[in-house]
Amino acid sequence: MDFLTLPKRTNGERQYGLTSIIDLGISIGELGNILRDYHSLIDIAKIGIGSAYVTPNLKEKIQLYKEYGIKTYCGGTLFEKAYSQNKVDEYLTCIDSLGVQWVEVSNGTFPISLEDRCEMILKIKRNFHVLAEVGSKDSEEDMSLLDWKNEINQLFAVGSAYVITEGRDSGTSGIYQKNGNVRENLISELVNDLDVNRIIFEAPTPKQQMYFINEIGANVNLGNVKIHDVLQLESQRRGLRSETFYLEEAGCKLPL
Numbered sequence: 001m002d003f004l005t006l007p008k009r010t011n012g013e014r015q016y017g018l019t020s021i022i023d024l025g026i027s028i029g030e031l032g033n034i035l036r037d038y039h040s041l042i043d044i045a046k047i048g049i050g051s052a053y054v055t056p057n058l059k060e061k062i063q064l065y066k067e068y069g070i071k072t073y074c075g076g077t078l079f080e081k082a083y084s085q086n087k088v089d090e091y092l093t094c095i096d097s098l099g100v101q102w103v104e105v106s107n108g109t110f111p112i113s114l115e116d117r118c119e120m121i122l123k124i125k126r127n128f129h130v131l132a133e134v135g136s137k138d139s140e141e142d143m144s145l146l147d148w149k150n151e152i153n154q155l156f157a158v159g160s161a162y163v164i165t166e167g168r169d170s171g172t173s174g175i176y177q178k179n180g181n182v183r184e185n186l187i188s189e190l191v192n193d194l195d196v197n198r199i200i201f202e203a204p205t206p207k208q209q210m211y212f213i214n215e216i217g218a219n220v221n222l223g224n225v226k227i228h229d230v231l232q233l234e235s236q237r238r239g240l241r242s243e244t245f246y247l248e249e250a251g252c253k254l255p256l
Helices: 028-041 058-067 076-084 088-097 114-124 145-157 184-193 206-216 227-237
Strands: 019-023 044-047 071-074 102-105 129-134 162-165 199-202 221-226
Touching (some): 019 227, 028 227, 044 221, 071 102, 076 088, 076 102, 114 129, 114 145, 145 162, 145 184, 184 206, 206 221, 206 227, 221 227
Parallel strands (some): 102 129, 129 162, 162 199, 199 221
């Protein structure tokens, strides 16, 4: 179908307007069926939490994503586990052998100072693309706005291609309150002062996704999207859901 006026979307090998899914154990067979139909709607796949370490046929799964032009990386929890045991070099050697070209550097569970994360990024970016994450998985921890901005700016400065704002796969920490509501004042300030095209907002629920689409635009970068929700999300981005029905009337808030 091609007869409606809808919000314009980036396409092809997108630099922004990204949909990043979380893979928490979908089987190879089901994944192949989904990607055959919906690969054009997915840009990045995260092998969630530390599950890559125990995923059967991991190399085959990564190759399948690659065949459809989808970038893959392992959840930051696996990086943090390796860091906590002084085995980051072994971790990097392993994922390189699997054909993974992206690395998430985070401190959502294990405390790693901003200085140490920056040093790690400077090292890792020589051979990989880096995604850095800001925010804690502890819903009781409340970073100040100044700390959010400072961390994001410094992580960009040392070479992170994108910065991910923590939200967990449950959408209950980081940029969210414990009840799942968006910390709207925080997002408003981040959007005003930072390069939003290089920020990936973790938004695992349709309600959270709709918030970011309505506030930032159809081409906002969204992460931790469930793989079975990618068509629904694309419909939301194109104003084809009640909550985003009039999106095109607001114009494209992010340039093409």
